[in-house]
Amino acid sequence: MATIQDVAKAAGVSPMTVSNVINDHPNVRPATRKKVLDAMARLDYRVNVAARNLRTGRTGTVGLAVPEVNSPYYGRLAAAIISAAQRHNLRVSIEQTGASRENELDALSLSRNRLYDGLILSTVGMGPADVELLKVDYPVVILGERIFGGPVDHVAMPNVDASQAATRHLIERGCRSIAILCGVVSEETDVTSLRLTGYRQALQSAGLPEDPGLLQSVETLTMHDGARRAREMVESGLDFDGVFCVTDTVAMGVLRGLADAGVRVPDQVKVIGFDNVQESAFLIPSLSTIDPDHDTMAQRAVDLLARRIRQNEPGADREEFVSPFTVVVRESTGG
C-alpha cells in the first residue's frame, strides 16, 4: 500500500506537497499538481484514514444510536439521516441500543473514545434523570424524544400537539369512546407519556370523560403486542369506537387484531397512528396518521451536529427544534 512518502518520491516532491494536493490546498502550481496526481494514480495511492484521523482529531464519521434499525420508523429515520450526513461528507455508523438505557450510555462513551465526531442519540431508555450524563465535551444531538432542559441540541417530535390533533380528528369523525394504545406508562417524558398527554387534552377540550379502561398499555410498541391487545380489547367486551395508537407500527398490529376479532375499520372502530411510515399508505385499510416530517427532522439533526463539529464548541447556544406535523387522513378513519 503506497504512502504519501512513496508518492512524494515518485513525483520528485516533498510529502507535504503531496498532502497539499490531496487536500486541495490553493498554493500548488498546476504543473506540480499534475506530477503528483500522476504519481498517485500510478501507485494507486489511497489516503490512510487512520493516520489522518490521528493527526487531525476528526474521523468524518458520526454515530447514530437508535433502538433498532429494523422498524419502519427508525429505519426511515436512519435512512434520512444517512442521506443528510452524506451532504455534509459525513459517514454514519449505527449503534442499536435496543431501547436500553445502558446501551444508550455506551453509545455516548464510544464518542468519548473519539470514534465519532459527534453523536445523534435517540433517547428511549434514558430519561430526564440522566440529563447530567449528556454534559459531554463533544457534539451530541438528541433526536425524537424531548429531554427537557438537557445540555445539548434537540430535534423533537411534536408529541403533545400532534397527539391532540390525532385524537381530535377521531372526535371530529364521530368517535366518543376513544382508546389509546400506548407503551408502559411512567413518570418519564417518553413517547407514551407525551402522547398520552395530548390524547387527554383533546378529550378534555371536547368535554369527553376519560375512561381508565380505555387506556391500553402494552409492554412493547410492536405489531405483535398491538394485534394481541386489540383482540383482547374486543373479546373482553370493551366498548370503544376509536383507537389512537401512539405509533404506526403498533397501529399495524391493531388493524390486524381488529380484523381477527371481526371488527370492521372504519365502520365500527376508527384507527389513527403516529409516524406516517411508508407502509401506512398501503395497508388495508390504509392508515390515518400523523406525519412529523422525518426528512426535515433528520436534516435538521445532522445540520445541528455538523455545525457543532465545525464550531468546536459543544455547549454554546443549544437549540430546540420541534418538527411541524400534518394529520394524514386515510381510510382507517373514514377518509
Place this chain on the structure above:
Amino acid sequence: MATIQDVAKAAGVSPMTVSNVINDHPNVRPATRKKVLDAMARLDYRVNVAARNLRTGRTGTVGLAVPEVNSPYYGRLAAAIISAAQRHNLRVSIEQTGASRENELDALSLSRNRLYDGLILSTVGMGPADVELLKVDYPVVILGERIFGGPVDHVAMPNVDASQAATRHLIERGCRSIAILCGVVSEETDVTSLRLTGYRQALQSAGLPEDPGLLQSVETLTMHDGARRAREMVESGLDFDGVFCVTDTVAMGVLRGLADAGVRVPDQVKVIGFDNVQESAFLIPSLSTIDPDHDTMAQRAVDLLARRIRQNEPGADREEFVSPFTVVVRESTGG
C-alpha cells in the same frame, strides 16, 4: 483529554504497562494493574481509537453497503448484521448505495482507504461483468445476490429453488394462470432473473404454459409500483388467479392494488411474496411468502468476514453459502 503517557505518569509506571493493562495482557502484577486502573479512572482516560487504528492497521469497523436501509427487507438485514457484528466486537457503518453500480463501487473504494476492516456488499447494481473489480486486497463478502464465480465469499439467497417452491405452492393451491411481478428483466443474474427462472421451472414442471402477458415487470420493486401494476392488471382485463411477487415489499403493494380493484385475496387471486419481512404476518390478508432465514444469512456473512479479517488472507478458500428456506403459508394463499 488524557493520554497513555498521562496515565503512566500518574501511576508511576511506563506507558507500555498502561497499554498492557488496557489490552488485558497477562503479565501484569495485580498491584500494578490496580495502580494503573486507578489512575485511568482518576484521569477519565479514554483510548484514542485513531491512534490505535494507525498503529495496528485495524479499525474494528466493517462497512455494510445496501441499497437503502429504509426498506422492510434491507432494514431487517442490516439489523441482523449489526447484531451479528456486535458478537465479533465489530461496529457497522452503513453506506446506502441506492442500488447504483457506481455507489457500490464507491463502497469498495472506501474500504481501500482502510476505513473498514472489511465490507459486506449487497450487490444490486453490479453484475457479473464487474467480477474483476471485486479482486481487492481486503476482506469482502457479497450478500444476497450471486455473482457467480466471483473472487470473494458469497452468502446467497436460495433464489431459484425458493421461487420454484413459491410458484409450486400457488399451483398446488389450484392456480392455473400465475403472474409474476418482477423488476426489469435483463441478462444479469439479479433478483428478477433468478426468481423468474424458478417461476418458469415450476410452470414447466407442472406442465403449465408460460403466457408472456403474465410476466409483469415494474421499474422499481416498491409498494407503490406494485399497487399500481396490480390495478392495471385487473383493469386491463388480464386473466390471472395467482401472483408470485419477487419481494414482500412489492407484494404489499399488490395486495393493496388488488383491493383497490375490488379483487378478493385469496378467493379470486392468490398472492405469495419472498423475504418474510416482519410486516407480512400482520397484513390483511396476511402474506404467504418465502422465509430465507435472514438471521442465519447475516450471521454467516459476518462470520465469514470476521474470519478473513483474522486470517489476513483475503482470497483463499472462498466460500459460497446458500441460505436454506421455508415456504410460509398464510391467508393470501388460503392458508
Place this chain on the structure above:
DNA sequence: TTGTAAGCGTTATCAG
C-alpha cells in the same frame, strides 16, 4: 514483570 525506543502515515508550523 516492566521499561525503552521506534515508528505507523499524516498534517501544522514555519522557514526557505
Place this chain on the structure above:
DNA sequence: CTGATAACGCTTACAA
C-alpha cells in the same frame, strides 16, 4: 510555491 521537522497516541519488538 515548496520543503524540513515534529507531533498526533498508540503498540510491536526487544532489552533489562
